[in-house]
Amino acid sequence: MNVLLILLLAAPLAGCLAVLGSRRSAVLVGIVTTGITFAVALAIVFSVDYARPGTQLVTDAPWIPPLGIRFHLGVDGVSVPLVVLTALLCLLSMIYVARRGGAPVRPHSFVSLVLLTExxxxGTFVALDLLLFFLFFEVVLIPMYALVAGWGGAGRGPAARQFILYTLLGxxxxxxxxxxxxxxxxxxxIVALADRGGAGMSHTVQVIAFVLxxxxxxxxxxxxxxxxxxPDAHSEAPTVGSVLLAGVLLKMGTYGLIRIALPILPDGALAVAPVLGALGVIxxxxxxxxxLAQRNLKRLIAFSSVGHMGFVLLGISTLxxxxINAALFANIAHGLITGLLFFLVGGMAERFGSTDMDKIGGGTLTLAPRLSVLLVIAAVASFGLPGLAGFWGEMLAMLAAYDPAPGLNRPLYLVYMVAAGIxxxxxxxxxxxxLRRVAQGTFAAWRKDQGVLDVTRAEYVAWSPLVVLVFVVxxxxxxxxxxxVEAVGFYLGGL
Structure with a gap:
């Protein structure tokens, strides 16, 4: 039994329970808990030998023996970056909530739901049993639904119901x-199934299972x-909910494809990959x-996430x-950049009372220069400016489409590559x-005499790590x- 992975899950769970009994210091408990969890995540980073394929730091104990279900945890080079990203965004979210005037109503409930989501x-990123993976996958849904429904915008009810219905159906x-x-x-x-590489399942069974x-x-x-x-879930969610939804929850789906679908169902992957690529490019x-038709900043960033995750699907579909490395990189880059974008848009909503670009008007570069510069950095990173985090994942995905795996239709993937480039x-x-509509030009007439608070110290603390990582990565x-690299080669061994 590895103590690090147990601590990784036990710390936020203990914090979730502790917050319910300490209403006055809920945000402080949240910061301490997510800080401890992030420290454990960093310890995991330095405890894994990335040159050795296969899972490490394994915990494997009987859980429900009559059904053969085990409490099986472990990490490798695919899951460790996502573990660190998750822990980092949760910590920064708690710091953001702790700023002056930033505490939500019913803070103990809010913080406990964030910690339960964590x-x-x-758990999704460290589970090595299919049922355990599914249970952790499901644990996220209810607290995220409650965050949107309880602390979201005016249309939070329908948005939350749509979120839960879609995700439960999936x-x-x-x-x-x-x-x-x-x-x-x-x-x-999961490890045993990946080692088998589809053995024991016919081609037809693999295709059916892969589609499901x-x-x-x-x-x-x-x-x-x-x-x-x-788009509705993002538009109505509180800022922290949008950050975690875009920064982490979307990655759980693509991670599942790489962790489960590709190595366990290789025949199904080869048969269905062109469809995944087509849907990703569309x-x-x-x-x-x-x-291009959006007026609301939150909806624009939400729809942009659909496009960015399309590049992830394109990379995965090349097999x-x-x-696959492009997809994994794009996952991390999107989490950093889009998390920063939603933080910034949340800050703009507080200052200008809206996320509608027409209502904000232009000229924020004059009114709030530091906030606007951060928005420019996040935006150019998101569209893939070389030297920033958004470039490499998308470029490598298109490069992989130029030369897909044997057995895939190369002319078709060349079409995918061109469409992705467009x-x-x-x-x-x-x-x-x-950026032209929000940051540049002259500011709206109604704000000529209105002072706008620029980035505060607490916001700098919450946002600066993401800005730095966008440049570093x-x-x-x-x-x-x-x-x-080594983990991906191991995953593709059966293809």
Whole structure:
């Protein structure tokens, strides 16, 4: 039994329970708890040998012996970056909540729900049993629903209901797929199933199981056309909810594809990969065109997430080491950049009373220069400016599409590559239009005599780590790619 992974899950769970009994110091308990969890995540980073494929820091104990279900945890180069990203965003979210005037109503309930969400997110990334993975996957849904429904905007009720209905439907499909795998292999052990590489399942069974598993996970990605819950959920969620939803929850779907679907169902992956690629590319172009028509900053960033996750799906669909590494890198980059964007938009909503670009008007560069500069950095990083974090994942995904795995239709993937390139150009266009409408020009007449508070110290503390990492990861992509290389090669062994 490895104490680090137990602590990783036990710390936020204990904090969740402790907060319910300490209403006055709920935010402080949240900061301490997420700080301890982040420290444990950093300890895990330095405890893993990334040159050695396979899972490490393993905890494997009987959980429900009659059903053969085990409490099986472990990490490798694929999961460690996502564990650190999750712990970091949760810590920064608690720091952001702690700023003066930032505490939500019923802070003890709010903080406990955030910590419970953290337990589910971290558990998803370290679970090595199919049923345990599913349970952690589901743990996230209820607290996130409660965060949107309890602390969201005016339309929070319908948005929260849409979120829970879509995700529960996807979870049902995912569960059926996992049961198909278990029914033909008699095991739920992810490591053992990956080692088998589909042995014991016919081609037809693998294709059916892959469609079910990928279909269930695709709702969480979200993959076009199963994305329609996302814009409303983002628009109505509180700032912290939007940060965690975009920064981590969307990654749970693509992580499941790489951790479960590809190594366990290789025949199904080869058969369905072109469809995944097509849907990913459609999502890229569709999201870019939709963003050009948006007036609300939150909805624009939400739709942009559909496009960015389309690049992740394109990389996964190539079934190559370059493509999978591109997907993993893009996951991390998107979490950093979009988390920062939602923090900034939340700050603008507090200052200007709206996220509607027409109501904000132009000239924020004059009124709040530091806030506007941070918005510019996040926007140009999001559309993939070289030297910033958003560049490498998308570029590598298109490069992988140029030379997909044997057995895939290369001319088709060349079409995907060209379409993704057009989407990347359109992505730059809508972010530049957004910056022109919000940051540049002359400010609206109604704000000529209105002072606007620029970035506060607490906001600097919450946002600066993301800004720094956007530059560091962009200049030194090996920081993210180095841990994943050996693990990706191991995952693709059966393909």
């Amino acid at each position: 337990v589910g997110m971290l 979870s049902g499909v995912l569960l059926v797929g996992l049961l198909v795998v278990h029914g033909h292999t008699s095991t739920l052990d 598993v990928a279909g269930g996970l695709a709702v969480k990605v979200p993959m076009w056309p199963l994305h329609t819950w996302l 999502g890229i172009v569709y999201a870019a065109l939709t963003c 190559t080491p370059a493509g 989407g990347a150009v359109l992505t730059a266009a809508y972010f530049l239009v957004m 962009g200049i030194w992509p090996g920081l993210v790619l180095a841990p994943t």
